[in-house]
Amino acid sequence: MNISQEDAKASLSSVQNVMGQTHKALSSAYANPLLIMWGLLWLIAFTTTHFYIPYAFYIFMAMSVIGGIGTAVIIRAFHSKAPVKETSTNNLSWRITALWIFLCIYIIIWLFLFAPFTGLQCNALICTAVMFAYIVMGLWFNNRFMIVLGLVVTAGTLVGFYLLRNYYCLWMALVGGGALFGTGLYIRLRWR
Amino acid sequence: MAQLDNIIHQPVRLQIMSSLISLDQNEQVNFTYLRKLLKLTDGNLGAHLTKLEEAGYIKIEKTFVARKPCTFVIATGKGRDAFAEHINALKEIVEGSKKQIQ
Secondary structure, rough: EOOHHHHHHHHHHHHHHHHHHHHHHHHHHHHHHHHHHHHHHHHHHHHHHHHHHHHHHHHHHHOOOOOOOHHHHHHHHHHOOOOOOOOOOOOHHHHHHHHHHHHHHHHHHHHHHHHHOOHHHHHHHHHHHHHHHHHHHHHHOOOOEEEEEHHHHHHHHHHHHHHHHHHHHHHHHHHHHHHHHHHHHHHHOOOO | OOOOOHHHHHHHHHHHHHHHHHHOOOOEEEEEHHHHHHHEEEEEEEEHHHHHHHHOOOEEEEEEEEEEEEEEEEOOOOHHHHOOOHHHHHHHHHHHHEEEEE
16 A cells, blocks of 8 residues: 555644644643633732732732632642543642742742842742743643743733833733733633 | 554544654543544544554553543553654655555
8 A cells, every 4th residue: 555745744734733632632621720710810919909009918918828729629620530640650730739839938038038129029029930930831841822921921020010110010910810811711712 | 764554544543643642651541531632433432442452552541530430541652653653654755755554
């Protein structure tokens, strides 16, 4: 049986399509509920902070606690119906959890070391550190969207910090919360 | 010169292998999820998986998740090697001469 160049091309193209589809479908299964939840939390927390700036610390503490609990609930809910499981004991979900726990510890260390002068500096440091973790996760899972999202929100944070100080929180609600929520929604609608 | 593999070359089996190869070596995918992803019927997917399993290209594991029976599929090392060789052969054809399926 001979196969022509056209058949070979068609086969290679089919392989590319299925690989892309698989990658997107698996990413969407886990990523979109978390991105949508964190996007909404950022949106609410930053918008509320703009109007009640003295309560910023409490608002962001509440957001972190709600987000942490929400993340655990979503991961647990998805674990039982996960489309992919690992055969090795080197469990991926534990490594991801460890990454975020270490990030939180390092953010606290950096806050003590650099002692940011204002709440704005403090917030920008945390936002850029979190986005750095998004980029790391994107590189880890070979997920272009996570990398782009991390870079876009980092750039948005810098623009807000240097150019829109008076509207920083509203800007971050739009750019940070909007980007996370929008990406989650896009993945949910387009990658299914 | 890489050789084409007539077990993998069948279009549905090529799709199955492409999907499994997209995962990490230690990851296995749920049968139901694979069926939906590739838009196949239970019987069709099952038949092609059996062929691939007989060739030693995949492993099928039946287990229980939350007390429900669940089937997971994983590409073996032999399957990954065969798939890589098949892809190389396809690339060689695209680049030049026609090739005979072994």
